[in-house]
Amino acid sequence: MELPTGQMNWSIWFWTCWPGSEGETMYIQWFVKGISSAGPGGQGVFTWADAKGLILAGHGIVSNWWRNKPGNRISPPEIEAVLTSDNLNRHVHDYASFGSLSPFISVASGCVERDALLGRNNVYSAIDTALAFATEDGRHPGALFYGWLPVGLNPAVELSAVGESIRDLNVYHRWSPFQLEGEITAKINIPANQIEKVEWWDLSVTGHQDTPVDVCNNSRFVAPTPLLNARELF
Known part of the structure; x- marks a missing residue:
């Protein structure tokens, strides 16, 4: 399967030029996010119209955790309180009981x-992993979202702006039965303008794993180019 247009590599490195900074501190990671027709967290029916709406209506x-908050209202102190290493561990290893409360979002890379x-x-494809999750190995329809996240080179659980590279054994050393899923965890939300497109998959219609039923490109997608360490002359 091919990556979305312009995605020649899974990750693109860039420099963060804070005073005193020496070398890379973050990188851009392309991802695939699978959501099943059972809905995020298994909460209700999730349709193709719902999938397109996440990017076209700008919700991302x-x-x-945010979705289940009363009135969908959250505050900075609340965000700070839930972004902890313990909660990240529960998100990865105890999702059955913690998933509905999790401030983290799993994506595959x-x-x-x-x-x-x-x-x-042995190479495990992000697209195959996300598709297996979204469709429960082909048993029902699901959506694949393609986008990018800034990811820290070191654990930075408390910082909502960067994802955690759970899959990277040089960063997260603990053994995990889920490591080969290639997981990156976003936090709180993934902005709509960081999602390039969404695909709808239904293997009962296509009969194989190479062709989505439909595709919706995000006209308001913003590529990560402004964050890269290259400047034009003037």
Whole structure:
């Protein structure tokens, strides 16, 4: 399967030029987010119209924690209180009981498994992982969202603006049965203008895993170019 237009690599490095900064502090990571027709967090029916509405109406993808807040209202102190390492661990390893309360959003970016015994690397596709989740291995329709996130090079759970590279063993050293899902976790919400497109998949219609039923491109998508470490001459 091909990446969305212009996405030649999964990640694009850039520099953060704070005074005293030395080297890279963040990078841009392209991702795929799968949402099943059972709805985010399994809460109700999620249709193709709903999927398109998340980007066309400008809502983006919000965390279950925000979605389930009374009146959908949150405050900066509340955000600070829920962005903790304990909550991140529960999001990854206890989602069945914590998912509806989680301020984190799981997205897939692919992963590589090293097989020392056979002397080879096994590559796990982000698209395949997200599609299997969105459709429950082809049993029902689902949506795939393609977009980008800024991700920290080190754990930065308390900072809502950057994602966590859960899949990266150089960052998160703890063994996890879910590491090969290639997970990056966004926080609180993924803005609509960081989502390039959404696809609707229904394998009962297409009969195979190479073709979505429909595609909606986001006309208000903003590429991460302004964040990259290249400047035009003037």
